[in-house]
Amino acid sequence: MRRTLRYAALLLGVVFVLIPVYVLLVTSFKGVGDASPARAWLLPSTWTMENWTSAWQQLAPAIGRTISMVVPSTIISAVLGCLNGFVLSRWRFPGADVVFTLILFGMFLPYQAVMIPLLELVLALQVPNGVPSLILLHVVFGIPITTLIFRNYFETVPHELMEAAKVDGAGMLRTFWSVALLASLPTLLVYVILSKYFISGLMSGSVKG
Incomplete structure (x- = not known):
């Protein structure tokens, strides 16, 4: 019962x-x-796709611009963060912890504090207005968190796995592409799916460009 x-x-x-x-x-x-x-509860007396067509015609340009900004910036920041995390985790060069701390410092900088310097940087680099500029900014702001995520992940990867690649004659770059990147695919996919830039970009509408 x-x-x-x-x-x-x-x-x-x-x-x-x-x-x-x-x-x-x-x-x-x-x-x-x-x-x-x-x-409201009844089925349509005449079924029509006019509402869907009208909505798509109005939203399609905005969705296209949003995806063209969000997808590249998310993927680029994830790949760069993965590279940074691997180097900082496996290549213990002098000052590695200092570099890691400086990268993480970018997580605590409010956008309002760096808005003008970023604008001057974009103008100095002559980056085209609109979507390309936003991609660059999102990549820059995404690198600190991705570096933190992947650096912590690579710390958990067994050292024996990397040593086996060295025994086979693989250098650092080869080890990254053939071993580390494949091992980090779950983390990479989780970041791509849950990235706040990806989610907020899809939820916030279009960008002018």
Whole structure:
């Protein structure tokens, strides 16, 4: 009896959650005269794709510009952070900890504090206005967190794995591409999916460019 009540409560919760989705989906296929609160629960008298077509025509340019900014900046910052993390983790050169600390310092700089210097840098580099400039800025701001993530990850990778690559004659770059990068693919994919730049970019609309 208790299990039945539990399943009934879960089913009621699912129905409660899906009702707005049903109304939204059904209404999207209705014409202007067919969409009203009184007919919200009813199926369309005439099915039409006009609403979807109109919405896509208005949103497609914004979505395209957003993706063209978010995807490259996320991938580039992830790859650069992966390289930084590998070098700082496996190449213990003098001052490595200082370099790592300086890179992490970028995580604590508010955007407002570096807005003007970044603008001057973009102008000095003659980066085209619009999407390319935003890609550069997002990459710069993404490197500290990606470096932290991948450096901590590579610290957990067994040293024997890297030593085996050295025994086979692989240099540092070869070891990175053939061993470290493959081993870090789960972390790389998690960052790409959960990157705040990727999520906020898709959620915040378009950029002018």
